[in-house]
Amino acid sequence: xxxxINASRLVALDGGTGQVLWERGRTGLPEDPLGSVSFSSVPIxxxxxxxxxxxxxxxxxxxxxxxxxxxxxxxxxxxxVRDFTSLRRAATPLALADNVVYVxxxxxxxxxxxxxxxxxxxAAQYRRDHEMRRGGLSVSRSDWLPSAPLVSGGLVVLAAxxxxxxxxxxxxxxxxxxxxxxxxxxxxxGADGRHLWLGGSEVTCLKLQD
Numbered sequence: 050x051x052x053x054i055n056a057s058r059l060v061a062l063d064g065g066t067g068q069v070l071w072e073r074g075r076t077g078l079p080e081d082p083l084g085s086v087s088f089s090s091v092p093i094x095x096x097x098x099x100x101x102x103x104x105x106x107x108x109x110x111x112x113x114x115x116x117x118x119x120x121x122x123x124x125x126x127x128x129x130v131r132d133f134t135s136l137r138r139a140a141t142p143l144a145l146a147d148n149v150v151y152v153x154x155x156x157x158x159x160x161x162x163x164x165x166x167x168x169x170x171x172a173a174q175y176r177r178d179h180e181m182r183r184g185g186l187s188v189s190r191s192d193w194l195p196s197a198p199l200v201s202g203g204l205v206v207l208a209a210x211x212x213x214x215x216x217x218x219x220x221x222x223x224x225x226x227x228x229x230x231x232x233x234x235x236x237x238x239g240a241d242g243r244h245l246w247l248g249g250s251e252v253t254c255l256k257l258q259d
Contacts, residue, residue, distance in 0.1 A: 057088045059101055061119060071119035073112075074103075082121060083112060090195075093143045095150055095164050098122065102143060102152055107131075109154055113167065125167045127152060127160050146200035149220070153198055155210045161223060173223035177211045194236040201240035202257040208237050215247070217257075229255060 058074040076084040083103070092101035092114075099114040111125040144151040145164065152160040157177040161170040193208040200206075204226055207216045215234070217226040234247035240257060247253040 055087045055104075056085045059083075059088050059092065059114075059119075061099075061116070070117075073114070073119045073121070082124060086110075089155075090142045093145055093150075095145055100143060100150060104130075109152075109156070111150070111152065111162065111167070123167060125162065125169070127154070127162070127169060128158060128172065130154075130156050142195055142197035144197040144200060147220075149200075151198040151200065151205055153207055153209055157211060159198065159205065159207055159209075159216075159218060159223065161205075161220075171223035173218045173225065175207075175209065175212060175216055175225070175228075178213050192235060196236050199237050199240055199245075201245070202242045204257055206237060206240065206245060206257075208234075215255075227259065231255070 056075045058072055060072050061070040062068065063070055073083050074086060074088060078084045086103040086105045088101055088103045090102050092099045099116050101112045101114065103110055103112055107130045109127045109130065111127065113122045113125065114120065115122060142153060148164045149170065150162045150164050152162065154160065157174055159173045162168065163170055192213065193210060195210060196208050198205050198207045200220060203220055204217045205220055209216060215229040215231055218224060219226055231247055231253055233250045234253050235249035236247065238246040238248045240246070243257055245255045245257050
């Protein structure tokens with residue numbers, strides 16, 4: 050059986066009654082591919098399937114589940130974390146735009162995945178900002194609240210949980226476009242294709258293209 054120390058459970062509830070429809074995770078059974086994984090964020094619906102990010106030890110994956118009963122249709126391996134000494138695992142919120150799923154790993158990489166066949170399209174790396182603690186453990190120095198990547202104006206804007214700066218990448222190939230140090234911001238509000246609004250101690254508006 051797999052270790053359940055860091056494992057978590059994904060639960061589906063009936064929207065009308067609140068009754069549990071199905072559960073996945075924390076079984077510890079070797080024949081269960083999700084038995085000892087750690088689901089890292091809330092799932093989203095993609096093409097009538099439930100997509101949920103999870104860590105299986107050092108591997109970051111996406112589970113594609115049948116919504117009616119939680120059957121695992123496929124698992125998509127995105128990458129493996131080399132330095133996995135964080136005190137807590139970073140959230141990996143998902144975003145869906147133009148049939149592409151975006152995954153913020155929380156470990157210095159943003160992934161783009163084809164929503165039809167699950168093929169990874171690109172992976173964009175950025176510099177993480179963390180500090181060492183006693184025993185070699187590291188924690189992020191970012192003050193961003195957990196939020197999904199935002200797609201607008203041909204860019205993927207990321208308030209990464211492991212970077213204090215706001216980051217922007219090209220939707221076509223993940224090329225780095227710009228970064229911004231916005232000390233008063235804590236989360237991304239939205240964008241209209243030309244401008245981006247951030248919330249925090251005050252509302253900040255940035256031009257998307259620069």
